[in-house]
Each structure stands twice: as structure tokens, then as C-alpha cells.
């Protein structure tokens with residue numbers, strides 16, 4: 001090889017490197033911005049990935065085009081400034097480049113039974129004396145969002161009522177976020193940090209009954225969710241179809257301390273909250289509650305202040321940033337506000353037409369909308385979440401039945417989760433089982449009872465672990481189907497056992513009324529249901545919530561008698577179940593001992609659609 005050839009190769013290699021450096025990064029799939037792709041260099045070769053554990057070689061085709069190794073159908077990616085175009089199956093898909101860094105976030109670890117629990121989980125999940133000594137009455141969170149650097153800076157005013165005298169208390173802020181100072185009556189407070197807990201020392205004992213406040217100044221780059229881990233939260237930084245910032249904070253499970261300093265225990269909701277957010281003025285911020293104030297600030301920034309006049313879960317307090325288009329409506333005295341990306345206005349209007357009938361159904365079955373002073377907002381976001389009075393629905397790109405289902409789920413959380421809220425993440429089913437069941441209630445309304453029952457039967461129950469989690473450790477289920485899917489089947493089974501829809505919905509409305517704006521435990525709710533139903537349902541709840549055993553109805557026929565009993569149950573389990581025998585749809589009352597009824601015909605059919613049970617025909621004995 002002569003020297004000229006070598007020089008040419010070196011030049012080509014340099015050119016290739018420069019090209020690679022502009023290509024490398026993270027891209028969002030514009031049709032579904034929850035999906036992101038990475039392009040990185042490994043062993044001097046460009047690699048494409050969606051799952052960081054599955055890197056695919058990119059074979060250069062010239063003109064900034066590459067063939068992606070072994071995907072079906074074959075995929076060609078082309079890079080133009082600011083985006084990657086994926087050609088697959090004869091179609092082009094746009095993917096905006098959203099970040100130069102191609103590494104995807106990795107969750108530290110999820111606190112669950114599979115991984116075990118640590119001291120950090122106890123600090124996060126337990127209502128220790130350093131937390132129970134004060135009751136938060138008010139938060140004023142002020143935060144400036146910097147999309148260009150994916151960072152936040154701000155401060156959190158925490159006003160509290162002193163429950164027991166203390167000199168030290170705990171607030172929470174993820175350890176990757178920096179604390180600048182903590183001020184109390186103009187004086188800096190000393191503090192120490194351990195994992196995501198911050199222990200603050202006061203200059204003197206704060207006496208019981210006193211109302212006091214302090215302010216935590218902080219900054220940092222909040223974690224971004226590891227999408228392979230259930231309920232891993234953080235910042236979602238995306239772009240809309242016009243290339244503008246489209247960003248959201250979402251943190252159910254991970255907790256609000258992922259991005260701002262607060263008492264991050266579910267048992268304590270502030271009575272009211274002011275959320276002040278500063279964003280670049282080419283986009284807007286929409287938070288919970290009512291917009292109180294909007295101010296243009298120097299440096300092309302805008303401040304908006306949103307006031308929440310009801311108690312609110314910390315993980316519901318949010319900002320949503322985008323180039324939002326807005327329209328409004330009313331439902332009786334309730335204001336309805338809709339926010340969507342400019343390109344999705346038509347879909348948003350179609351969706352909004354479904355809102356009033358849905359609210360009507362929910363009010364009928366669960367009681368009045370819980371937050372009328374704050375109004376009702378529905379907002380297009382990257383990811384759906386039940387954020388109080390500002391329900392996030394994910395993207396409005398496609399208007400279909402799935403988006404409607406999702407809307408009924410997230411909106412139902414205004415009752416189940418936001419009005420009546422769990423005290424501990426172990427009781428997560430109180431939010432999710434009921435919200436998933438609310439989807440079926442809407443389906444029953446729009447498509448009929450049969451369609452709802454069929455949808456319930458299709459729920460993918462895994463039954464790997466009990467619906468109730470471990471207390472005091474902020475337990476996030478490894479497998480959410482056991483909470484959502486099994487949960488809604490259990491609620492439907494309860495409805496079938498009661499066999500009285502008036503009573504069943506009276507109980508649901510009663511829970512909403514009697515526990516309004518409160519945090520509750522499973523025990524509170526199950527005791528309430530038993531009392532209102534006039535039946536001791538504790539064996540029912542113990543069986544379905546605290547074990548993974550599915551009751552199995554064993555039966556056999558002999559001499560004109562049907563013999564039946566429950567298998568696979570806890571001691572003392574008894575539950576009526578409906579069967580069709582001799583053409584009649586009747587209740588039988590199995591226990592864990594054999595019972596009998598006289599039958600004429602041989603066929604029996606157990607109603608496994610309306611009762612979450614299994615069936616086993618045994619040999620006559």
C-alpha cells in the first residue's frame with residue numbers, strides 16, 4: 001500500500017468518526033415517544049438498540065444510511081440533521097434525536113420481595129418518629145426547569161403542624177439531587193443525609209401544636225425512568241412533532257422525592273399546595289389545581305403558579321411541559337380544561353366528547369367528582385398517570401378504544417387513589433384494582449354487561465404474589481398484574497357475592513364519602529365493606545388479598561346428589577358461588593367440608609366469569 005492510499009484511508013476514517021459523533025445519541029419513536037432508541041459506538045462499530053442488552057450492528061450503505069443487523073422486517077435507518085428516519089416494512093418512521101448521550105437509565109434497584117428490602121427502603125417507606133412528629137399542612141414548591149441540561153433548581157417551603165415535640169425531623173430527596181441550604185427563620189439549619197433521607201436539626205425543640213416552616217434549596221438532574229422496571233419514575237424528556245420540548249415528571253412508586261424535597265410518606269398529604277414553575281417561554285407548564293398567576297420573566301422565561309386547594313398525594317404534584325393548545329368546557333359547575341399538542345387538536349376534541357358521559361357514570365357509581373374547586377383537566381403527556389385535577393393521558397396520536405380505556409382508568413383514580421388514598425404502597429390495590437374495575441364499569445355502560453364480563457375474564461392474572469405488599473418499605477410489586485388484573489377480578493367477585501348492585505355501589509360511594517380526602521389502609525376498607533354488607537368478609541379478603549390461592553370448587557355427582565366443597569383455601573374460607581344446575585342459575589354455599597344438594601340432570605356449570613374461582617370435577621366416592 002502506498003502512502004497516498006494510507007492518507008486516503010486515514011481521511012476516510014476521520015470523516016467516519018466525525019459522522020459517527022453526530023449520529024450517536026438517543027432517539028424517540030415519534031409515533032410513541034415512550035419508546036426510545038439508542039445509537040452508540042462499540043468496538044469501533046455503530047450499534048443500534050432499543051434494549052441496551054441487545055445491540056445490533058449498523059452496516060453502512062453510504063449517504064448516511066445503514067442497514068440494521070438482523071431485524072425483521074429489514075430496517076434501514078437514515079440520518080438527517082436532528083433525526084433518524086427508520087424505514088421498515090415499506091414505511092418511514094421519524095425519530096427525533098433527543099439527547100447526545102446514548103446510555104439509557106438503569107434503576108438502582110426496585111424495592112420488592114424478589115430483591116429484598118434494605119435500610120434505604122425502610123427510611124423511604126416507614127413512618128418513623130422523625131416523620132410522624134410533624135404533619136405537613138402546606139407546600140410551596142418553586143422550581144425552574146432547564147430542558148437543555150435536563151436539570152432543575154428551586155426550593156421547597158414546608159409548613160407543618162407539630163404533632164410531638166422534636167428537634168430533628170426527616171425530609172426526603174433522592175441522593176443524586178443536591179441540597180444547597182436549608183433555612184429556618186433566616187438561619188441555616190444543619191443536616192445529614194443517608195440514602196434518600198435528609199435529617200434536619202433545629203436550633204431548639206419545636207413545641208407540640210406549633211405551626212412552623214422551613215425551606216430547602218436544591219438543584220440537580222433528576223433520574224430518568226428505567227422503563228424495564230415497574231413504577232420506576234423520573235423525568236421524561238421528549239420532543240413534539242415540531243421539535244419543541246415535551247417533558248413530564250412521573251414518579252408513582254419512586255416517589256416525589258425523586259425531584260423535590262418533601263416528606264415523602266404516603267400517609268401525609270398537605271392540605272393545600274402552591275406549585276410555581278419556570279420554563280422557557282417557547283413552551284408552557286401545566287400543573288395541578290388552578291392557574292393563579294402567569295408572569296413573563298427576563299431571559300425568555302415564564303413563571304406559572306398553580307394552587308391546589310385540596311389534600312394531594314405527593315406523587316401527584318407535577319409539571320407538564322409542552323407547546324400546549326388549550327380548550328375548555330363545563331360539566332354542570334365543573335370546569336373542564338383540555339391541553340394537547342397542536343397537531344393533535346382534532347383527536348383531543350374527539351376524546352373530550354367522551355368525558356362528560358364518563359364523569360356521569362363515575363359520579364353515579366362512586367359519588368361526586370372530588371375536586372370541584374380545582375376543576376378537571378385532561379392533558380396530553382408522554383406517559384399516562386392519574387395526576388390529581390390534571391390527569392395525564394399519554395399521547396393523543398391515535399384515537400382508539402385503548403385511549404378511551406386508559407382515560408377511564410386514569411380518571412377513575414380521581415376517586416380511587418386521589419380522593420381515597422393508600423397510606424402505604426403495600427395497599428396499592430386500593431388504587432389500581434378499583435381503577436381497573438372502573439374500566440369495566442365504563443365498558444358495561446358503553447358495550448354492555450357481557451362485554452365487560454368477557455374483558456374481566458381476559459385480564460392476565462399471574463398470581464405470583466399476594467395483592468397486598470410488604471408494609472413500611474415502599475414495596476413496589478415486581479409484577480403489576482397481580483394488583484391490577486387479579487384486583488379487578490376480586491372486586492367483581494365481591495360484587496357477585498353480594499348479588500345486590502344497589503348495595504355494592506352504595507358501599508363504593510360510602511367509601512368515597514366517609515374516607516374523602518383521607519389516606520387509608522386495606523384494613524380500614526375491608527372492615528368498612530364487611531360492616532356495610534352486614535357479612536364478615538374477612539375470610540374473603542384474607543384469601544384473595546393475602547394469599548395467591550385461587551379457590552377451587554371441587555364437586556362430584558352421586559345418586560341424585562351434587563357433592564361440593566372448596567379446595568385451595570385458607571382455613572374457615574366460605575363463599576357462595578353461582579352454578580347452573582337443572583337449568584337453574586342458583587347460589588350454592590360451599591365450605592371446606594363436603595355439602596350436597598339434590599340434582600336431576602348431570603350437567604353443572606360454575607359461573608367462573610363472575611366469580612374468580614377454579615373448578616374441578618372429582619371422581620364419585
Ligand SMILES: [Zn+2]
Pocket residue numbers: 386409410413431432435
Ligand atoms: Zn392506575
